[in-house]
Amino acid sequence: MIISMKLHATREEIDQVTRQVQEFGYKVHSSEGEERVGIGVVGVGDVTACMESVEAMPQVENVVRISAPYKFVSREFRAGRTQIRVNGTLIGGDEFVVMAGPCSVESEKQIMQAAEGVARAGAKILRGGAFKPRTSPYDFQGLETEGLKLLRKAKAATGLAIVTEVMTDRDVNLVAEYADILQVGARNMQNFVLLKELGKCGRPVLLKRGLSSTIKELLMSAEYITAHGNANVILCERGIRTFETVTRNTADIVAVAALNELTHLPVILDPSHATGKRSLVPALSRAGVAIGADGLIVEVHPAPEKAISDGAQSLDLVQFQKMMEELKPYVRLWQESRMAENEKRVAVPA
């Protein structure tokens, strides 16, 4: 932590700040310039509390945190990639993993058709919402437990693993009975009670970035789950909210590469929510493979124009099949790059 004093801070004011910091158990090195005094703080203690306390003092200009606020999820904690095995598929490993399916589970026929279609095209994990967070109370809220049962049927029929959303800590155990991966929606990324409960649950978690959450906040939310006992977290970039209106959200694709530098957790991309437009999904999916995401989560519906939700951004089964074909050469390049990375790692003696 580095504290900058205001221009006219007196010796007494500087000493007050120094004493305050020392009360939190830190050591202090101050740098006195011609104009301004900077105070370097080192040691181990309750950083946030100390920062907030100092920020509240008069004559303090600003306080900058240097160390990362997360530990377990950081690259510095683990050099290799976290690999998460789900129903025989390895996420974060040498396979580019595609999750696909409808926004909502609507009926047995719909989810079965979707599951068979996406499995045929090469997806390994079926997505589908049984509990649906909807902006309006008057919109379809999901089939709930009935939807979970239909997902289980689809799994039995196709062998696909299931990823589905859980909206409240109260439902974590229920959803975990049916799902292989529990999804946290963008609007719940900072539902800390839910995150803690997911920490106690053994199941892998797919954590979607909030609409206006920073990359660091996403990592802090992953840290919540990890710190409460569950290291199996998959991060998901799904677009952030900006002023642009041609697309539903703005895909922050560089977040994928930045996260690969900052964390060992797998990172996938959701091209459907990021664009909001079916026609843009294949192009963004290619970019996602090229930038090094570990996988995709794509909305696919047997009849998008009949979908209860997100029809405009859903591919139909033919379009999804075509996209998966087109992605193949990009996925091959992705695999070569992963192999090269593995060899480099092996070559380094422990």
Next chain:
Amino acid sequence: MIISMKLHATREEIDQVTRQVQEFGYKVHSSEGEERVGIGVVGVGDVTACMESVEAMPQVENVVRISAPYKFVSREFRAGRTQIRVNGTLIGGDEFVVMAGPCSVESEKQIMQAAEGVARAGAKILRGGAFKPRTSPYDFQGLETEGLKLLRKAKAATGLAIVTEVMTDRDVNLVAEYADILQVGARNMQNFVLLKELGKCGRPVLLKRGLSSTIKELLMSAEYITAHGNANVILCERGIRTFETVTRNTADIVAVAALNELTHLPVILDPSHATGKRSLVPALSRAGVAIGADGLIVEVHPAPEKAISDGAQSLDLVQFQKMMEELKPYVRLWQESRMAENEKRVAVPA
């Protein structure tokens, strides 16, 4: 709802869209320009489902919703202001209501000092968090039930009503035992399970706007609570997330005036989170009174530099007292304007 077709849409494609809309029970009027066809949709039906369905059809350029998606919270539903009586204080009426207190309940001494201080200065409602949503799992998470009990003590000692946050649907009944107003934090504004539970609970709700939520989304979240049975909702503007870094958030003060046009619910302003800086709180509070907010919620701490959270944006008791004094002439102008509004309303024969 207005549907615009793409430039080269064929007659058959236009007819397909028309039939789709009619399946949802709507009537259709189409406007054929020289270049493009627009389809006007009128009637009553499931608007969202119909819109999403049509958006998913090829050759549809875009779909614009005209009617507001909320009903109960809309000005068109109720012409006058919703007034909410809390512990003898009327919110949304002819009194400008100030809620004040620390970010977190930290100890009996702290909350008692805070309560007495803010009561003396003229606040009517005590704020203080017992359950704290924190970005980091390593930060103080609140005293929980113990904190609620301390709030009850402070109420007993000072007569102040209590507003405090509830973070999960599971805790609604617990918190409602202690609090006069249940607060929904910005990060939970779209925690729909929590909103539904609050709808079933009788207690007034203080609903904070999400960091990147639109005004319409805020109204939709209020509609959730209202549609589930609880009409006592107070809206709170607390700053939105933008690119600016001099302040913690950007106070969208015009949202207060815009909400006054769109809804009959009371609207208050949180100058502490909106600015993140103590020195800016009084200025924004004046502006909040002048623009016609129904009240303020202000962070006040007996010793901000010792605060466990939000010290930099908390006023101390002397500063709060001074601010309340300075606000008085503005509050008088506010009251004159409310009186004038009431007289105008009374003058209109029912």
Next chain:
Amino acid sequence: MIISMKLHATREEIDQVTRQVQEFGYKVHSSEGEERVGIGVVGVGDVTACMESVEAMPQVENVVRISAPYKFVSREFRAGRTQIRVNGTLIGGDEFVVMAGPCSVESEKQIMQAAEGVARAGAKILRGGAFKPRTSPYDFQGLETEGLKLLRKAKAATGLAIVTEVMTDRDVNLVAEYADILQVGARNMQNFVLLKELGKCGRPVLLKRGLSSTIKELLMSAEYITAHGNANVILCERGIRTFETVTRNTADIVAVAALNELTHLPVILDPSHATGKRSLVPALSRAGVAIGADGLIVEVHPAPEKAISDGAQSLDLVQFQKMMEELKPYVRLWQESRMAENEKRVAVPA
């Protein structure tokens, strides 16, 4: 400047950074924590060049600038307020100054009616665009020199001073012949060639904040004008671009208060562009007075529904007159507060 090294930076890497900084003439104090090294940089030199150079070095985590990048416009440079006299009116002094008029000068009749109307209501300065920046090349681009001549006529008839936009450095001298204040539009806030030319010109400048410019960038643009010789700069908050769509822009009203802390330059508020809606202009204007702006610039048109541009956000003459009346008690409070500030300053012996 504070430099944080990456976690595993070696001694040699730290020394490289130190040498690099010393080459720019700075002194160095390093703080070695258990985990990370921080390097404090003090002295006088080319800060930006030094920062950019260091940021480019491997093993540097990040670099934080502490000193403000502006000098002349800073509060630390001048304690009192800059007061700018324009045609008998003092901006930044003890008078709350209202500038008003149409978006564009459209015809002699229109600008004369507007000028007489706003003068009657108490405005002191007439606004009106002769050169119009328009998003579309097919929209009305202004009457240009003819418009300037009409503004001169309106000034002769009413005694109002004139503020009007200059769009390119080439026109600075031309516009300065007619206008008392030269306006820089939001889209030109970082047109540095124009800013330099305005620095050489004696006329006061009204500098509007860019749609997505930070407060610091606004101050840097003012610094351009000042550093090139013209200290008469008036800053203008006119709303920033965010995700919200109910209003045309988001009024960052706290920027007014923050600027009052950071700079001695006068700051005015444009409630018309900030809201984009006529009905919200009076409420935001009240808030602007209350928060301590030095004045307002308001769009007023004799017949808004016939306006060539910005009709939806323009008040008509009756509405403007009514708003000016309603502002009076707020302006009285504003004046009391200015007087108190002056007395405090006078009381301090030089």
Next chain:
Amino acid sequence: MIISMKLHATREEIDQVTRQVQEFGYKVHSSEGEERVGIGVVGVGDVTACMESVEAMPQVENVVRISAPYKFVSREFRAGRTQIRVNGTLIGGDEFVVMAGPCSVESEKQIMQAAEGVARAGAKILRGGAFKPRTSPYDFQGLETEGLKLLRKAKAATGLAIVTEVMTDRDVNLVAEYADILQVGARNMQNFVLLKELGKCGRPVLLKRGLSSTIKELLMSAEYITAHGNANVILCERGIRTFETVTRNTADIVAVAALNELTHLPVILDPSHATGKRSLVPALSRAGVAIGADGLIVEVHPAPEKAISDGAQSLDLVQFQKMMEELKPYVRLWQESRMAENEKRVAVPA
């Protein structure tokens, strides 16, 4: 254009709006719902003026424009891609074009080393700023004409074409003497005087998207240049300003794909400004190729740690060479896809 009336609009108010629209030469079709009246407007006229006029009328809820506001740059105007030949290189054709070089031209030695290095690695166009827009008046402002002369030397030595920025309409002819492509910087995207002057100039223009400009505004700025006579416009996505701070800007990579749907103009990506971090440039460049950009513009410096500007985001010559190698298989896939597109087009009889 579709006009929605407010809920309680009277017959007379609706008729007023209708007459107003007809005065602009349009025809009207109104759709009367149970709740609200919508008015469809068709025909040819001054759309913007008509919209603004109607928006200003009381009882009008909102006005939605249906037709695109741009013509010449639209896909509907030209089905194929605009191809721009520059010094033997075809932009928008079957070659993926890389522009590279330093942020600023600093010295003969520097620009010569950069030019030779990027040419060797496969770049076809040399970038380098002679006129530099800098946030601070105290930062290096470029070598100006001297810099242009050095670029000419570098072109003579390497055969690379030159792209460099022009900051004011006054310099268009000067810069056009030296440069093959005139660059408009992000901060000048809506400098309409400059755009008009570039329209009159024959040289191809590289138009960078503004920091907070929408995709439609970017197209409108291109329309300015085209409407004034110059159809050779290359668009450039360089990241937009958001709340995220890990990267300097947020690369809106989907804008590339969206622009490919909306316009026939070539679109390139600037991975250097979009990320602000050297380490992220190669990953984003791969994504740019994969999503279908026509090329890249990359900052490369022989010694980034000695660069006067943008060192942290500049690759050195070895890094650039390595990146170009790694891009090759992606560029091959890109070329296959362009060929397939060409064949499809040829197959359609004219």
